Amino acid sequence: MPDGQGGSNIIKMLVDAGLGYLWFIFLAIWGGTVSYINRVRKTKTPFSLVELVGEWAISGFAGLITAYLCAEMGMSFYMTAALTGISGHMGGRAIFIMEKWFQHRIYWKPENGQAPFSTAKDDEEYPNKKD
Numbered sequence: 001m002p003d004g005q006g007g008s009n010i011i012k013m014l015v016d017a018g019l020g021y022l023w024f025i026f027l028a029i030w031g032g033t034v035s036y037i038n039r040v041r042k043t044k045t046p047f048s049l050v051e052l053v054g055e056w057a058i059s060g061f062a063g064l065i066t067a068y069l070c071a072e073m074g075m076s077f078y079m080t081a082a083l084t085g086i087s088g089h090m091g092g093r094a095i096f097i098m099e100k101w102f103q104h105r106i107y108w109k110p111e112n113g114q115a116p117f118s119t120a121k122d123d124e125e126y127p128n129k130k131d
Helices: 008-016 021-041 051-072 077-089 092-105 119-126
Strands: none
Touching: 008 077, 021 077, 051 077, 051 092, 077 092
């Protein structure tokens, strides 16, 4: 499909119609489904439709946020699709990682005064940073 033929035409039609983000949400939910099925098989827990729907909600949200970030960074459609599916598979872990990344980018310090991912170098570069 890299030559622009086949299934990519359907995706292009979705994007042109303004429904491209639905494709990304679908990929994220698909990734979440795979994650859930793997977890059920690994832990031998019984299947639960309620848990699966919860996984879909978390995965869809993580995937949509990832798609927005990729669009903002100017990534290609295919890279965005891949990262969206991966973050959907990661689910809550992807949201947690994005949260920590944003906290670090704005140099947010939690109540204990320690910045996430902070290093001695950060403290040297921003010695007078106000909380």
